Structures are given as structure tokens and as C-alpha cells.
Amino acid sequence: MDFQVVVLAGGTSKNLVPLVSKEVPKALLPVGNRPVISYVLELLELSNLKDLIVVVEGQDAAVRVGSWISGAYVDRLHVEVAAVPEDVGTAGALRAIAHHLTAKDILVVSGDIVSDVPLGAVAAAHRRHDAVVTAMLCSAPVSGPSESGSSVGKDKAKKPGHYNIIGLDPTKQFLVYIATGAELEKDIRIQKSILRAVGQMEIRSDLMDAHLYAFKRSVLHEVLDQKDTFQSLKQDVLPYLVRCQLVSPSSEVLLNGAPQTEENGNEKASSQNNQLMLSQILANSSTPSFHELYALGPNGSTPVRRTHKCCVYIAGKSKYCVRLNSIQAFSDINRDVIGDASHLSGYSFSAQNNIIHPSAELGSKTTVGPHCMLGEGSQMGDKCSVKRSVIGRHCRIGSNVKVVNSVVMNHVTIGDGCSIQNSIICSNVQLQDRVVLKDCQVGAGFVVTAGSECKGEALAKKEK
Amino acid sequence: MGTQKKNASRGSEDPVELARVPLQAILLADSFTTKFRPITLERPKVLLPLVNVPMINYTLAWLESAGVEEVFVFCCAHSKQVIDYLESSEWFSQPNFTVTTIESHNSVSAGDALRLIYERNVINGDFVLISGDTVSNMSLTQVLQEHKERRKKDSNAVMTVVIKRSKPSQITHQSRLGTDELFVAIDPNTKQLLYYEDKADHAKGSIYLDKLLLADNPSITLHNDKQDCYIDICSPEVLSLFTDNFDYQHLRRHFLKGLLVDDIMGYKIFTHEIHSSYAARIDNFRSYDTISKDIIQRWTYPLVPDVKFFGNSSIKLERQGMYRASEIGQSRSAQIGPFTVIGSGTKIGNTTKISNSVIGEGCSIGSNVSIEGSYIWDNVTIEDGCKLRHAIACDGVIVKSGAVLEPGVVLSFKVVVGQQFIVPSYSKVSLLQQPIKQDSDEELEYADSSGGIAEISSITHTVDKLNGEITNQPFETQCWPTSELGTGGAGYVWSICEGGHDEEWRHSVAPIPADKLSEAIHAADDDLELTQDGRSLPPSGELKPDSNDSEYDDDGESRDDSIYFGKEVEATFLRAVHENITVDHVILEVNSLRLSYNKVAADCAGDLFYSLMKLALETPQDSASELVQATTNVLAKWKKLLKYYLAEIDEEIEVILKLEEICESTKEFAPVFDKILYQLYDLEVIQEEAILRWDDEKKDADESDKVFVKQAEKFIQWLREASEEDEEEDEE
Incomplete structure (x- = not known):
């Protein structure tokens, strides 16, 4: 498939402090004891998309991500890692690597997606409609984090916030309206012209833009060139393309929406266009989309208007698709990967529905419940209890420790009698005896002194 | 009323009980608009012939067939004529179908009418609200059942509006019925109506939906491809709502929007979409034309000319959609084209060509006449060599030899067009002078028609006088200005009120002329370009736009x-x-x-x-x-x-x-x-x-x-x- 894939792996996202640090950029945060970016890479590999550019913000982070990828996927994928400056935004990142993009269509994936949606299907939908952009939509999480999550129940009693407001045509194949970010706070404003063209539009608030797009390269280039203020794909480029789909500003799009190869100059005879389009319609042997009808204009014979198509691929409700873009999401995804969405983890579960590495050592009367994961070489003392948690590699856990609903990364030392609930413990943390943590995040290398009790705090070493 | 309600709720569970609640309907025999002037100065709209049958008969026949048992006909303008007509018809003597007239002289809007009916206290259950110019063959069973079931669950569901798919033209932004495009938002699951915008402000390029709508519903469908059939199933509360909100005048503009905007009372309106059945309302001359054609082409079956229902005479369907009454005098050389209806007693001369037209009863059409897409009512005389294209000629019109009616001409009752005279497009001609008070302003429509009623009553007197005069005296003695309608002509050409001129082509019987179309296309393109360059396409940034x-x-x-x-x-x-x-x-x-x-x-x-x-x-x-x-x-x-x-x-x-x-x-x-x-x-x-x-x-x-x-x-x-x-x- 002539698709080039860009994986936007981000850098050290501020949302995720203190989980991320210079040593651990966002892409390498562990989900089920492997870096989050591996989920995307393997998903791409499944769809046989092996020609990748991974874009990382910041030089150091790029080196780290690059070395991990080259170690893990040396023979399997053809990966280039490109570093871009920080804070250029997603559109800026693409602009920076634009000269590397040569294929006809570009698939842009966010590096923090954990999903099982077949990416090949998105690419195919894009190709089938010869669209300018195809966006993947997934159902927005209705009640916030995992259904079983109990501690956060109170906030969810209120109406769930909307992630996007999305307008679809009746066939649910085309995107005719999208509102993101601050627009969500305002009343919904819909252009009548597009409504007239589609006749009927379904406005949904239960769908979310999953930040996975297929772009026609020529158009993407043009938009990025012309609109140098565009920063974000999600908030600038996509809404822009959606808004002007009936009056395509792009010269790369021929009158009838057929692609124009650059060598062909500007204009073809309209009759030729017409034939081209007729043949297209016949080839698809389906009714023309509203774009084509609209482009035909009132006479119905010669295309008079430039249009382009913005397509959507709506992931089924049963599919899993979440982005790791907040601390909440980090714990949710970790829980889901060993719980509800366990097929994503790629591990095989034991009869107790958990994964305990053979080299892990458990003390007597220690129980590891279902939906748990215990990494390689970790040791646990006596009378411990682990529920719905992920524990990384080479951790040392004392006796009488309770770990519930938490993520413990690698090389963590936990003293006797600790209790950890709904917390995230980063690598190399040392918890001394009888520490009680609830709803806390502990940054890498931090030492929690004996007997401290924390609730809802973020503990981290001061940045040097 | 309490017992009635009980009956209603029990009734839907028990079919025997259901039969005991008589289904009522309110038929408004007045549209409270002036779109059919000058014709409606002399005859109420509901009595105008639609394919040779007064419109109200279509509505009543449908109500009867749909199982309505009691109809209240609300008459206002020309109420005498409506009542006289109903009395002379057989509608008062039908079994299981009661027609009661309610007369009012001072109502100026549908709101007034419903308030008056509320005072009469005659409605005691769910009712059908419809105006007397509706043609439909839909079945009410399903929509009534849906309405009742919703009512059982939620007493705030007071109204069900019937809609139908009809995509308005993208160029003129109006439906084939000549009505303005309609934007509605509907909850796809419950079918609740959430937004309604007719009379669209063309200058505004966007629709604003309250963001709270989406807070309550995860999904909304926004439609531009629906048409309001103006058939409403209402609960009795609707009447009291009109009484509570004494400023509600228009059913849609005030009542419907009032309920949608006002969320304090929490009243809800639902929609019911019909797919295969027909329902349309004659709102203007274009819809008159469209619906006439639909009737001839049998979309409204069984309400078609060759099926006997009230008020039509026996007429036969021939090939190519031609309907001919039995006793017509047609010359052999006359060519009667497709989709034409000829009423009984009409005589047609040599080499006359008629196509896509409706000719009433007792007309005499000369030789070498060409009639295309026109509506000729009863007792019209068309002399030799005339040309009529897309015109309406009311009863008693005389078109003298060689005259030409250009597209969109409306000749009101007994107008005479002089020899060789060419009546320009979109002229409206009447024996009555145009009322001086002409206000094209939508807002003032009611005030206008309120003035209009007083006017009308005075005018009807003059009509009667005029009629007397006309029958008594030969035309020549009346001095009509020859410039208006040629020598021997009789009638005033109404000046088209300012502002309305642009829009005349939208609502006329004549098809939209090509130049107007191309103009509209340009306008639409400009519109697009405007939105393109302008504000709806912001440069960047989240907040900037x-x-x-x-x-x-x-x-x-x-x-x-x-x-x-x-x-x-x-x-x-x-x-x-x-x-x-x-x-x-x-x-x-x-x-x-x-x-x-x-x-x-x-x-x-x-x-x-x-x-x-x-x-x-x-x-x-x-x-x-x-x-x-x-x-x-x-x-x-x-x-x-x-x-x-x-x-x-x-x-x-x-x-x-x-x-x-x-x-x-x-x-x-x-x-x-x-x-x-x-x-x-x-x-x-x-x-x-x-x-x-x-x-x-x-x-x-x-x-x-x-x-x-x-x-x-x-x-x-x-x-x-x-x-x-x-x-x-x-x-x-």
C-alpha cells in the first residue's frame, strides 16, 4: 500500500508530569510493562504498514525513543525517527518533516493511542472515497474511566463533557461538521450551504476524534504551506478541511474531486472530466456522494464546483481506542490492558486471569488477584495482596503490602506494611515502611519516608 | 374532560374502548394570509377549485376516510360563502361524520381561531389540526397511536407534527411547493422536534443550535430535506396554551417556536414522518400548480378526478393522464395533450392545443388557441387565437381573440382581456381595485389581514353590487381604462407591491425562468465564496475563529x-x-x-x-x-x-x-x-x-x-x- 505513516510520539507532555521525565518521554511510558508506542507500532505492523516516520519532540527524547525502537523492532519495521522542536504542535511537526513525505497518502497516527481498530480499514476507506482527509472516530468514553473504577464515581454523576461534536452525512461516511476545543463551549453553528448539500446531517456528541488521520499528501502540503498559523491537526487542519469541503481551495483537487497529478497542468477539457467522473461512478457502481452531486451544479452535466471529501471511519463500539494523554488515562489504560481489553497486551493470561512472570517470587500467603500483572524478577514478601494492578520488573516489595488499582513501574522498592491505592509509582522509587498512598503519583527516583500518608498528591524530585 | 382523558388512555389499550372516543379535527377554513389575492378577495381560498373540486372537499374527504368523526370548520373570511357551500354540499348529512361550522368575524390569525375554539369548549380529546387547503391520503392510525403512547409516558408531549421528505432546490432554496426551505433538528431516537426554522433568513449562512441540546441528546439529526405537511395531532393542552399565551398568532412561527424555546413548561413536540403517503398544503400559486399536477398524476389516490368523492362529477381517465368529462364538445382537430383535465360542458374549437392544463366546466374555447400549463376555472370564454401559458383564469373570465397571457398571469373573477392584448408576466388582474394598504412586511401580515377583513367585508358588498352591475349592464358602459387590459378589457392590473417583485417568480404557477435560476446560482456561489473568504473560515487558532x-x-x-x-x-x-x-x-x-x-x-x-x-x-x-x-x-x-x-x-x-x-x-x-x-x-x-x-x-x-x-x-x-x-x- 502506498501509504506513509507518521507516528506523532510527542515529547515530555506537561499533562503527564510527574510520570514523564527527561529519561522517560511520553512514548516510552509503560502500559502493561511495555512502552505505549509499541501498541501503535504493532497495530501498524498488523496492517502491514511498515514504512514509518516517528516524530518526537526534543532531541534527547528522540534519541531515547529511537534507540528503544531500533532495539525492539530492528528487523520488523522500517522506522525513521525524526526530532522536531518542542511546542510546534502537531501541524508544526508535520511541517517540519514535510520533505520526508513522498507517498500519495499519509497516515498520521498519534503515538499514544492504544487501540485494536484495524488501521488498514481506515486507509482503505480513505482510498475508496479518494478523500482529502479521513478521520477515525471512536465512541467517546461515556462515563469517564473504566466502568469498575469506583473512586471517581462522584464526578461522573454530572453530565459527561463532550470531546467533539461531529456532524455526519446520512451514510455516515463523510464528515460534514466538527467542533473541537473551545468551540464546544459555544452554541453549535452549522453552515447552511453544507446542510443544503447533504440534506440531512446527524450531529453526534458521543463520538470522539481519535487523532488518527489519513491525508492526501498534496493537499496536506498545500494546507500546511498556505496556513502557516495552523498549529494543530485536530483543531486547525481538520476543521478547516471540513469547513471548506464544498469550495475546495486546493488547486490539487480537480473540479470533480478527482485527484490531479502534478504533471498534468491545470485544466482538462470538461468533457473529459465528465467522462472521468462517470467512469468513476460506474466503477464504484454506487450512487454518487453528495459532493459529486453538488459539484455537478444545477445543470447536472458539467462539474462547476471544486469539492473535496472528508471521510470518517467510525470504529465499532466493541473496539478499544483510548489515548494516553492524561494521568487518569494512564491508569485507565493500564487497568484496561490487563482487564477488559486484555487482548491488547499480547500476553497470555493464567488461569487466575493474571500474568505473573515465571521469574517473579511471591512470599507465603501473598495473593495476586485477577487482572494483575507482575513483571520479570520482581519479589514480594509475605501476606501481600495485589488487586487490579500492574507491577513492573525487578521490584522489591516487602511484607504486608497492599496494592490496589495502581501501577508500579520498574525497580521500585516498597517497604513493609505499605498500602497503595489508585496510585502510580514510577521507576526507581523507594517507599519506606508503612507508607500509605491514595490517589498519588510518585515521580521517578523519589523517596517516600517511612510512615508518611499521602492522599491525592503528586510527589516528585525537584527538576535540576 | 377528566373522564375523557381516562377514556383516551384506557382506550388505546382496548380497541373497543378506542372506538368510543370520537376523533375530532379542527379545520381552519382561512389561511390568514394574502398569498392568493386578488382571487381571495372574492372567494375564500378553501373554495377555490383544485382540479375542478373546491379544496375543502379534499381535506374533508381525507378526514372522513382517516376516521375522523367530528370536524369543526372554522370560518372567518368569507364565512358566509363557506357555510353556504357546506350547507349545499352533502357534508352535513354524512353518517358518522359530523361537520360543525364555527364562525368568527374578528379573528386575524390561527391563534385567535384556536382561542375562540377553546372558549367554545368543544374539543375534549386529542384532535387533528389542519387547514382547509390540505391534500393528503395518509393514514392517521399510526401517528395517532404514537401520539397517544407518548402522551401516556409523558404528558408534556402535546403535539405531533407530520413531516415528509422533500429536498428543497439548492438554487432557489425553496421546495417544489414554493415554500421556503425548512431547517429542523430532530432527535433520531425519540423523534422529538428540537429546532425549527422556516422563513429562513437567507442572509444568515449558519444555523445556531443551543449547545444544551447536545447535553441532553447524544445525537441530533439536522434536516434540510423535510417538508412540513401542516397536519398536526394535538392534545387539548394546545388550545389552552394558545389562550395562556395570547400573543401567539401563527401556528409555526409563534406557537411551535415558542414551545421549543421555552423550556420552563417543558412541553415537547414530536414529529412523524410519512414516506409513501401524500400530504401537502396549498400555500401559494406554485403549490397550487404542483399539487394539481400531483393529483392529475395520481399521487393522491384515491383523491383523483376519476374516483368519485365529494363534489366532482364523473370523469374518465384516458391514456397519457388525460381526464375528460363525458359531455364535452371537442373539435376533431383539437389536440389535447397529456395530463389535462377537461370539465363537463366545455367546448373546444378547431386546431386548439391544450397540454398539462385543467379546464373547468362550461368553458368555451375557440379555435387556434394554445393552452399550456394553465388553470382555467368554470365558465371561462377563450376566443380564437389566444395563447395562454402558465396562467390562472378564474370563473367567468373572458379572453378576447388574439390575446396572450404570459407565464404567471392570474386573472380573477370575470376579468375581460381585450383583443390582441398581451398581459405581461406575473400580472394579477381583478375587477376589484387593489387595496391601498399593501404591506409586504411579514411582521405586519396579521395587522394587514385584520385590516383586510374589514376591507373584505366591504369589498364583498361591492362585489355583489358589481356582479349586479355587470349582469345588468353591458361591459361597454363601464369605463375601464383601455390601457390596462386593451380595448374592451375589464379589470385592474394590480401593481406588484415593492419588495414582492423579486419574489414573484418564486410563488407563481409559472416555472422559474432560466434567468432567475442563473441569477440564483450566482447568488448561491457568491454566498459560498463569501463564507469561504469570510468569517466562517478563520485563519487559525482555537479561539480566533x-x-x-x-x-x-x-x-x-x-x-x-x-x-x-x-x-x-x-x-x-x-x-x-x-x-x-x-x-x-x-x-x-x-x-x-x-x-x-x-x-x-x-x-x-x-x-x-x-x-x-x-x-x-x-x-x-x-x-x-x-x-x-x-x-x-x-x-x-x-x-x-x-x-x-x-x-x-x-x-x-x-x-x-x-x-x-x-x-x-x-x-x-x-x-x-x-x-x-x-x-x-x-x-x-x-x-x-x-x-x-x-x-x-x-x-x-x-x-x-x-x-x-x-x-x-x-x-x-x-x-x-x-x-x-x-x-x-x-x-x-
């Missing part, structure tokens, strides 16, 4: 605001002058204005000063010096008022700027700028500091801006010297 907008809007608003504020201040001031209101009261009033318009003291000072100057200008004076004198007088009199708003130097500068502005725009003041400035100083309205600062500000201005500075140069010079002296003195 709308901040751009709001800036724009705010500008417009604040500009408007300033103008209004200025006017209000001026009006307040003038009232004070004329009614001798004390200064303190004026200050109070101006202050309240200032607060409500969110203005600062400087704005008040500026506008008050402007009003003062205007007052001074209005006092009669002959020379510049007198003007200065008058100004001084006014200023002296109202000094206190002005001074109240001049607490700061900035406000005083504002006054000087205003003075400049005034002098720029009024030539009387221009030469005396410096004198007035001096007076202001002299009266201690303005301090020298303000004048000097104004002078400083102006230093860097353009030459054109400095005209008045130069004029006042001497004075300023003097001021400067004086102040320097002061300073010097101070120093000493």
Missing part, C-alpha cells in the same frame, strides 16, 4: 448602540425642552439611559451637547451672529445639565471633538466654530486646559483635521499667553 466573529459583531452592535443611545438622549433632551422638565430630572433620565446602554459620562456629554447644538440650530436666525447668540442662550440655559457630565478634562475634550464634528457636518456652524468655542469657555463649560490639550492632540493630525484648530488659533494663542502669564504670576 469566533473571536474574529464576535469582534465583528460587537463592532456592529456597539455602533448601532451608539446611534440608538444618541437618539434616546436627544429625545429625552427635547422632551425636557418642550415640557419644561427640570435639569435634575433630565440628569436622572440620561443616567438611566447611560446605564442601560453601558455608556460613560463622556458619551452622555457628547450626545447632550449635540442635542443642545441641534436645538440652537433649530431656533430661527438670520445671520451667523444670531446663531452664535442662540447657541449661547441655549448653552447658558442648559449649562448645569452639561456640566454634570463634565467632571473630567477628557469629557470636556469630548465636547470639543463633538463640536468639531458638528461644525464639519453643518455649514451653519462651520464659520462660527471659534466663537462657540469661546462661548463655551466663557460660560465655564470648558476649561482652558481642555482646549489646550485638544490643541496639543491635534498637532500631529492631518491638515484636513486641523481646519478648526486653525480657525481657533487666535483664541488658543490668547489662552496660552494668558496661562503663561498666570504661571508667571504664580512664579512670582
Whole structure:
């Protein structure tokens, strides 16, 4: 498939402090004891998309991500890692690597997606409609984090916030309206012209833009060139393309929406266009989309208007698709990967529905419940209890420790009698005896002194 | 009423009980609009023939077949004619179908009608609300059942509106019925109506939906491809709602939108979409044309000419959609084309061609006549060699030989078109003169028709008189201006009211002319380009798009605001002058204005000063010096008022700027700028500091801006010297 894939792996996202640090950029945060970016890479590999550019913000982070990828996927994928400056935004990142993009269509994936949606299907939908952009939509999480999550129940009693407001045509194949970010706070404003063209539009608030797009390269280039203020794909480029789909500003799009190869100059005879389009319609042997009808204009014979198509691929409700873009999401995804969405983890579960590495050592009367994961070489003392948690590699856990609903990364030392609930413990943390943590995040290398009790705090070493 | 409701709720569970609740309908035999004028000046709309049968018969026949047992016909305009017609018809003598007329002479809207019916207390359950110009063959069973079931669950579901798919033209933005495009938002699961916009403001390129709508519903469908059938299933509350909200006039514009906007009472409106059945309302001449064709092409079966229902005579369907009554006199050489209806007793001459038309009863059509897409009612005489295209000719019209009716012509009753005369497109001709009070303003439609009713009643008298006259006297004795309709013509050509001219082609029976279409296409394209370049395509950034907008809007608003504020201040001031209101009261009033318009003291000072100057200008004076004198007088009199708003130097500068502005725009003041400035100083309205600062500000201005500075140069010079002296003195 002539698709080039860009994986936007981000850098050290501020949302995720203190989980991320210079040593651990966002892409390498562990989900089920492997870096989050591996989920995307393997998903791409499944769809046989092996020609990748991974874009990382910041030089150091790029080196780290690059070395991990080259170690893990040396023979399997053809990966280039490109570093871009920080804070250029997603559109800026693409602009920076634009000269590397040569294929006809570009698939842009966010590096923090954990999903099982077949990416090949998105690419195919894009190709089938010869669209300018195809966006993947997934159902927005209705009640916030995992259904079983109990501690956060109170906030969810209120109406769930909307992630996007999305307008679809009746066939649910085309995107005719999208509102993101601050627009969500305002009343919904819909252009009548597009409504007239589609006749009927379904406005949904239960769908979310999953930040996975297929772009026609020529158009993407043009938009990025012309609109140098565009920063974000999600908030600038996509809404822009959606808004002007009936009056395509792009010269790369021929009158009838057929692609124009650059060598062909500007204009073809309209009759030729017409034939081209007729043949297209016949080839698809389906009714023309509203774009084509609209482009035909009132006479119905010669295309008079430039249009382009913005397509959507709506992931089924049963599919899993979440982005790791907040601390909440980090714990949710970790829980889901060993719980509800366990097929994503790629591990095989034991009869107790958990994964305990053979080299892990458990003390007597220690129980590891279902939906748990215990990494390689970790040791646990006596009378411990682990529920719905992920524990990384080479951790040392004392006796009488309770770990519930938490993520413990690698090389963590936990003293006797600790209790950890709904917390995230980063690598190399040392918890001394009888520490009680609830709803806390502990940054890498931090030492929690004996007997401290924390609730809802973020503990981290001061940045040097 | 309580027992009735119980019956209703139990009834739907038990089919036997259901039968016991008689289904009622309210039929409005008045559309409360003026779209069918001039014809409706003489005959009510519901009695106009639609494929040779008065419209109301279609509606009543459908209601009867749909299982309605009791119909209340509300008559208003020409109520006598409607009642007489119903009495002469068989509608009053049907088994299981009661027709009751309710007459009113002072209702001006559907709202009034429903309030009156509420007072009569005749409706005691769910009812069908429909106007007497509706043609339909839909079954009511399903929609009634849905309505009742919703009512059982939620007593706030008061109304179910029937809609049908119909995509309006993208070019003209109107449906094939000639009605404006409709934008509705519907909850796809519950079918609740969430938004309704007809009478779309074409200037607005976007629709605004309240974001709260999506908070309640995860998904909404927004439609542009629906048509309102104007068939409503209502619960009795609808009537009381009209009574509670006495300002509701229009069923859609006020009632429907009122309920949608008002979420306090929580009343809900639902929709029911029909797919295979027919339902449409005759709203204007175009829908008259469209629906006539639909009837001829049998979309409305069983309400078609060859099926006997009330009011039509036996007529046979032939090949190519031709309907011919039995006793017609047709010449062999006449060519009667497809989709044509010929009424009984009509005679057609040699080599006449008729296609896509409806000819009434007892017409006589000469030779070599060509009739295309026209509606000829009863007893019309068309002499030899006439050409009619897309015209309507009412009863008794005479078109003399060789006359031509161009597309869109409407000839009202008994109009005579002279020989060889060409009636231009879209003319409306009537024996009655156009009512002088013609207001095309939508808002005033009701006020208009209220005037219209009084008018109509007076006109109907004149009609009767006229009829008498016409039958008694030969036409020649009446002196019609020959220029209007040619020699021997009779009738007034109505002038098309301004503003309406553009729109005439939209609602006419004639198809839309090509030039109008291409115009509309251009307009649409321009529209698109506008949205393309303009505000809906913001450059970038999350907030920018709308901040751009709001800036724009705010500008417009604040500009408007300033103008209004200025006017209000001026009006307040003038009232004070004329009614001798004390200064303190004026200050109070101006202050309240200032607060409500969110203005600062400087704005008040500026506008008050402007009003003062205007007052001074209005006092009669002959020379510049007198003007200065008058100004001084006014200023002296109202000094206190002005001074109240001049607490700061900035406000005083504002006054000087205003003075400049005034002098720029009024030539009387221009030469005396410096004198007035001096007076202001002299009266201690303005301090020298303000004048000097104004002078400083102006230093860097353009030459054109400095005209008045130069004029006042001497004075300023003097001021400067004086102040320097002061300073010097101070120093000493």
C-alpha cells in the first residue's frame, strides 16, 4: 500500500508530569510493562504498514525513543525517527518533516493511542472515497474511566463533557461538521450551504476524534504551506478541511474531486472530466456522494464546483481506542490492558486471569488477584495482596503490602506494611515502611519516608 | 374532560374502548394570509377549485376516510360563502361524520381561531389540526397511536407534527411547493422536534443550535430535506396554551417556536414522518400548480378526478393522464395533450392545443388557441387565437381573440382581456381595485389581514353590487381604462407591491425562468465564496475563529448602540425642552439611559451637547451672529445639565471633538466654530486646559483635521499667553 505513516510520539507532555521525565518521554511510558508506542507500532505492523516516520519532540527524547525502537523492532519495521522542536504542535511537526513525505497518502497516527481498530480499514476507506482527509472516530468514553473504577464515581454523576461534536452525512461516511476545543463551549453553528448539500446531517456528541488521520499528501502540503498559523491537526487542519469541503481551495483537487497529478497542468477539457467522473461512478457502481452531486451544479452535466471529501471511519463500539494523554488515562489504560481489553497486551493470561512472570517470587500467603500483572524478577514478601494492578520488573516489595488499582513501574522498592491505592509509582522509587498512598503519583527516583500518608498528591524530585 | 382523558388512555389499550372516543379535527377554513389575492378577495381560498373540486372537499374527504368523526370548520373570511357551500354540499348529512361550522368575524390569525375554539369548549380529546387547503391520503392510525403512547409516558408531549421528505432546490432554496426551505433538528431516537426554522433568513449562512441540546441528546439529526405537511395531532393542552399565551398568532412561527424555546413548561413536540403517503398544503400559486399536477398524476389516490368523492362529477381517465368529462364538445382537430383535465360542458374549437392544463366546466374555447400549463376555472370564454401559458383564469373570465397571457398571469373573477392584448408576466388582474394598504412586511401580515377583513367585508358588498352591475349592464358602459387590459378589457392590473417583485417568480404557477435560476446560482456561489473568504473560515487558532466573529459583531452592535443611545438622549433632551422638565430630572433620565446602554459620562456629554447644538440650530436666525447668540442662550440655559457630565478634562475634550464634528457636518456652524468655542469657555463649560490639550492632540493630525484648530488659533494663542502669564504670576 502506498501509504506513509507518521507516528506523532510527542515529547515530555506537561499533562503527564510527574510520570514523564527527561529519561522517560511520553512514548516510552509503560502500559502493561511495555512502552505505549509499541501498541501503535504493532497495530501498524498488523496492517502491514511498515514504512514509518516517528516524530518526537526534543532531541534527547528522540534519541531515547529511537534507540528503544531500533532495539525492539530492528528487523520488523522500517522506522525513521525524526526530532522536531518542542511546542510546534502537531501541524508544526508535520511541517517540519514535510520533505520526508513522498507517498500519495499519509497516515498520521498519534503515538499514544492504544487501540485494536484495524488501521488498514481506515486507509482503505480513505482510498475508496479518494478523500482529502479521513478521520477515525471512536465512541467517546461515556462515563469517564473504566466502568469498575469506583473512586471517581462522584464526578461522573454530572453530565459527561463532550470531546467533539461531529456532524455526519446520512451514510455516515463523510464528515460534514466538527467542533473541537473551545468551540464546544459555544452554541453549535452549522453552515447552511453544507446542510443544503447533504440534506440531512446527524450531529453526534458521543463520538470522539481519535487523532488518527489519513491525508492526501498534496493537499496536506498545500494546507500546511498556505496556513502557516495552523498549529494543530485536530483543531486547525481538520476543521478547516471540513469547513471548506464544498469550495475546495486546493488547486490539487480537480473540479470533480478527482485527484490531479502534478504533471498534468491545470485544466482538462470538461468533457473529459465528465467522462472521468462517470467512469468513476460506474466503477464504484454506487450512487454518487453528495459532493459529486453538488459539484455537478444545477445543470447536472458539467462539474462547476471544486469539492473535496472528508471521510470518517467510525470504529465499532466493541473496539478499544483510548489515548494516553492524561494521568487518569494512564491508569485507565493500564487497568484496561490487563482487564477488559486484555487482548491488547499480547500476553497470555493464567488461569487466575493474571500474568505473573515465571521469574517473579511471591512470599507465603501473598495473593495476586485477577487482572494483575507482575513483571520479570520482581519479589514480594509475605501476606501481600495485589488487586487490579500492574507491577513492573525487578521490584522489591516487602511484607504486608497492599496494592490496589495502581501501577508500579520498574525497580521500585516498597517497604513493609505499605498500602497503595489508585496510585502510580514510577521507576526507581523507594517507599519506606508503612507508607500509605491514595490517589498519588510518585515521580521517578523519589523517596517516600517511612510512615508518611499521602492522599491525592503528586510527589516528585525537584527538576535540576 | 377528566373522564375523557381516562377514556383516551384506557382506550388505546382496548380497541373497543378506542372506538368510543370520537376523533375530532379542527379545520381552519382561512389561511390568514394574502398569498392568493386578488382571487381571495372574492372567494375564500378553501373554495377555490383544485382540479375542478373546491379544496375543502379534499381535506374533508381525507378526514372522513382517516376516521375522523367530528370536524369543526372554522370560518372567518368569507364565512358566509363557506357555510353556504357546506350547507349545499352533502357534508352535513354524512353518517358518522359530523361537520360543525364555527364562525368568527374578528379573528386575524390561527391563534385567535384556536382561542375562540377553546372558549367554545368543544374539543375534549386529542384532535387533528389542519387547514382547509390540505391534500393528503395518509393514514392517521399510526401517528395517532404514537401520539397517544407518548402522551401516556409523558404528558408534556402535546403535539405531533407530520413531516415528509422533500429536498428543497439548492438554487432557489425553496421546495417544489414554493415554500421556503425548512431547517429542523430532530432527535433520531425519540423523534422529538428540537429546532425549527422556516422563513429562513437567507442572509444568515449558519444555523445556531443551543449547545444544551447536545447535553441532553447524544445525537441530533439536522434536516434540510423535510417538508412540513401542516397536519398536526394535538392534545387539548394546545388550545389552552394558545389562550395562556395570547400573543401567539401563527401556528409555526409563534406557537411551535415558542414551545421549543421555552423550556420552563417543558412541553415537547414530536414529529412523524410519512414516506409513501401524500400530504401537502396549498400555500401559494406554485403549490397550487404542483399539487394539481400531483393529483392529475395520481399521487393522491384515491383523491383523483376519476374516483368519485365529494363534489366532482364523473370523469374518465384516458391514456397519457388525460381526464375528460363525458359531455364535452371537442373539435376533431383539437389536440389535447397529456395530463389535462377537461370539465363537463366545455367546448373546444378547431386546431386548439391544450397540454398539462385543467379546464373547468362550461368553458368555451375557440379555435387556434394554445393552452399550456394553465388553470382555467368554470365558465371561462377563450376566443380564437389566444395563447395562454402558465396562467390562472378564474370563473367567468373572458379572453378576447388574439390575446396572450404570459407565464404567471392570474386573472380573477370575470376579468375581460381585450383583443390582441398581451398581459405581461406575473400580472394579477381583478375587477376589484387593489387595496391601498399593501404591506409586504411579514411582521405586519396579521395587522394587514385584520385590516383586510374589514376591507373584505366591504369589498364583498361591492362585489355583489358589481356582479349586479355587470349582469345588468353591458361591459361597454363601464369605463375601464383601455390601457390596462386593451380595448374592451375589464379589470385592474394590480401593481406588484415593492419588495414582492423579486419574489414573484418564486410563488407563481409559472416555472422559474432560466434567468432567475442563473441569477440564483450566482447568488448561491457568491454566498459560498463569501463564507469561504469570510468569517466562517478563520485563519487559525482555537479561539480566533469566533473571536474574529464576535469582534465583528460587537463592532456592529456597539455602533448601532451608539446611534440608538444618541437618539434616546436627544429625545429625552427635547422632551425636557418642550415640557419644561427640570435639569435634575433630565440628569436622572440620561443616567438611566447611560446605564442601560453601558455608556460613560463622556458619551452622555457628547450626545447632550449635540442635542443642545441641534436645538440652537433649530431656533430661527438670520445671520451667523444670531446663531452664535442662540447657541449661547441655549448653552447658558442648559449649562448645569452639561456640566454634570463634565467632571473630567477628557469629557470636556469630548465636547470639543463633538463640536468639531458638528461644525464639519453643518455649514451653519462651520464659520462660527471659534466663537462657540469661546462661548463655551466663557460660560465655564470648558476649561482652558481642555482646549489646550485638544490643541496639543491635534498637532500631529492631518491638515484636513486641523481646519478648526486653525480657525481657533487666535483664541488658543490668547489662552496660552494668558496661562503663561498666570504661571508667571504664580512664579512670582
